[in-house]
Amino acid sequence: MAKQAAVLDNSVSAQPLQFSLSRRMIDHLTGWLLSLPSLFLMGVLLIGLVMVVVLLSFTDWTLGDEAFAWIGSENYREMLGEETFWKALVNTFIYVGIVVPSSVALGLGAALLIESLALGKGLWRSVYFLPVMSTLIAMAIVWEFLLHPKFGMLSLALGWLGIDSPFWLTTAETALPALCVIAIWQAVGFNMVLFMAGLTSIPRELYDALEMDGARTTWDRFWTVTWPLLSPVTMFVVVISAIRSFQVFDTVHVLTQGGPDNASMVLVYAIYQEAFEFFRSSYAAGLTVVFLIFIFILTLIKVFFIEKRVYLKRSWGVELIKHTVLVIGAVFILAPFVEMLSTSIKAESEIYEATLRLWPHIPDFANYHEALTEQPLLRYMLNGLIVTVSIFFLQVLIALPCAYALAKLRWWGRDMVFALVLLCLLIPPHTIAIPLYLLFYRIGILDSYAALIVPWTISVFGIFLMRQFFKTVPDDLVDAARMDGISEFGIVWRVMLPTAIPALIAFGIFSVVAHWNDYFWPLVVLSSEEYYTPPLGVANFRNEEWGSSYGPLMATAAIIIAPLVIAFLLAQRRFIEGITFTGMK
Structure with missing residues (x-):
């Protein structure tokens, strides 16, 4: 009888251990699976391209060359000697x-x-x-006129005070x-x-x-x-x-x-x-x-x-x-x-x-009529909408699973992956422009929507922001979803996503503003006006058509700025809530 009780006790005590081991194995496997898309894109589009830039700096390669030679630190020596x-x-x-x-x-x-x-x-x-x-x-053009030495608001105000205005720019x-x-x-x-x-x-x-x-x-x-x-x-x-x-x-x-x-x-x-x-x-x-x-x-x-x-x-x-x-x-x-x-x-x-x-x-x-008829302004804005919405959708699709794995699962390598996220946060987009341009040139997607969208499908800031928010979500909510038979992938989209609306709004505003206003990358990869985003379209039209015709330029600036301003006014309360709940405090 005592022997049977001992066997029973051993079997009971083994069940929690077996459950614990299986739970751990599931967390390890799920953590890596959820993080894999983000890790791949971070490795290819960020870490990998930074390494390419470092290697290129030790060569004599020029865009368009089929071959190159290693020249050691020659570029750096030349750099140090240039005023x-x-x-x-x-x-x-x-x-x-x-x-x-x-x-x-x-x-x-x-x-x-x-x-x-x-x-x-x-x-x-x-x-x-x-x-x-x-x-x-758009606002830079406004500032250019505001600082105009003869007709700008600042110069006229200083003149009213008896102060001569310099040529600021x-x-x-x-x-x-x-x-x-x-x-x-x-x-x-x-x-x-x-x-x-x-x-x-x-x-x-x-x-x-x-x-x-x-x-x-x-x-x-x-x-x-x-x-x-x-x-x-x-x-x-x-x-x-x-x-x-x-x-x-x-x-x-x-x-x-x-x-x-x-x-x-x-x-x-x-x-x-x-x-x-x-x-x-x-x-x-x-x-x-x-x-x-x-x-x-x-x-x-x-x-x-x-x-x-x-x-x-x-x-x-x-x-x-x-x-x-x-x-x-x-x-x-x-x-x-x-x-x-x-x-x-x-x-x-x-x-x-x-x-x-x-x-x-x-x-x-009349300036507004000219802004809308003398240039494809609505086309620029449509391009901006297509690009920003596509980028945000893909960023959420990739960032949320990784953020959930970093916040709610215990798996081997989690701290290492989060350290990689923090490291990638420090990589400015300008640092990968040269190898990224070369890559897109080789595969033939320059001057396209793909060239504008693909580089920004991974947002390490989005992963960081959503991870901080998910850490504030009670673990009991996740455990209850597991008891209801929902898979870890299902928890991401059916449980965590609905709770993360304030944080998503905050991230959405950051993402949309950044890519709607992006000027550097479209300037590098686009040559056809049909793909111009609002900043590039306005700057290009200013240089080629209107020059210093500030009336239509100011109207254009007002039209381009309006969507973002209206969006923020409608969502500002949720935006503040999202920033507060992400733990950036």
Whole structure:
């Protein structure tokens, strides 16, 4: 009898062990299967192409050559001896050094003020985020007119004060600072939203406890609670801002072309010139390697920064001060939009009057008619829609299974795969442009929708964002789905996807804005106007047809910007929720 009981006990104790082993084996296998598409694309489109760039930098290869020779470090020695390289490097660091601290500080300040308001949060949030949703190429043209030394709003305002306006974009001393101002203008709203996500996650009980300990001033709350608790999101904002600033290209290409006398030459523009204008492909590959090294170094330095968070006491006097400060900031944010809309409904003769007048004598909407009839603007916008929707659909299809595996499954290699995701986050798209162009040239898909879509099917940022969100989903929900017989693949799409709508909206806005506004890659791979996206179409038409005919150009800018702005206004609340729940705080 005792022997039978022992056998029974052994069989019972073996069942959990067998179940545990089978569960582990399933997690291992499922984790790799769910991550395999992402791993393949990261390996081919990111890590693999970066390795190709490194190898090309040690050759004499030029685009179109069938053969090449190894020349060792010759490209790097040539680079170190060229004044243009050093000028581009110094200008890039000056640009980053101005834009990053300014945009981070202003973004934090805007977030603190808006989150502390009793009324009007949604309005101010929308105002400050408008530049982020705007097509940068279109707004660069607006800024060009705003900074015009004779007819621009800024020059006319300075003239009203008795100050002579310089030629902002064509003078060596002011060209790079002017580009910095444009970058800060666009980045403040992006940083503001990320800080808001962090601020909303601070428990209010901490402020109450601090007040009970005798700390009643706003400054005490800031340094004791808000600032320390904001360190993760601040670190994230600083790193993202630095990487984005290091990649400046659009405004340089459209407004200054690196001039005058290389005064606004930056690394990415130098890479583009050498690779796709001068066809010095191996030398451009060397520049790309240097660019990538500085991105990694910059990121490592920023990791050691300790940054943080804020809360302000409410009273009507303080509320009035807050709104006043926000109004002053809004003047800077909204000035280009006011200039754009005002100029778009002015007759050409009135545009070039040296008079500061925001509303025309007689509104004239002929510029909008010309914008829609004199160029295939609707075709450009349709192309943009096709490209952005296709990219987002494929990114979600590939990123979600990998994000789920990294967040909810325990499998061998998970930490290694996540480390690879973080590594790939640091690879800017410009660094893979040369080998990617060569690959597409070889397989014959340049100048097509495929060329615009395929490189961006893998989004490591999407994997990171969704993984952070999935970690907040209770494990009990996943366990219940398993008990109901739903497979791991089914859980991804039937359980996790519906819960991730806020995060998907946030990711969707990031993805759509990035690829709708992308100018660099379409400029490289497209030659047929039928595939032009909105930024490339507007820039090309400006150069060839209208030149400095700013009325139709402003109307075009307004039309192209409108879809993104409307989309954000409709989804801004879910967007903030999505950022908050992803754990970027």
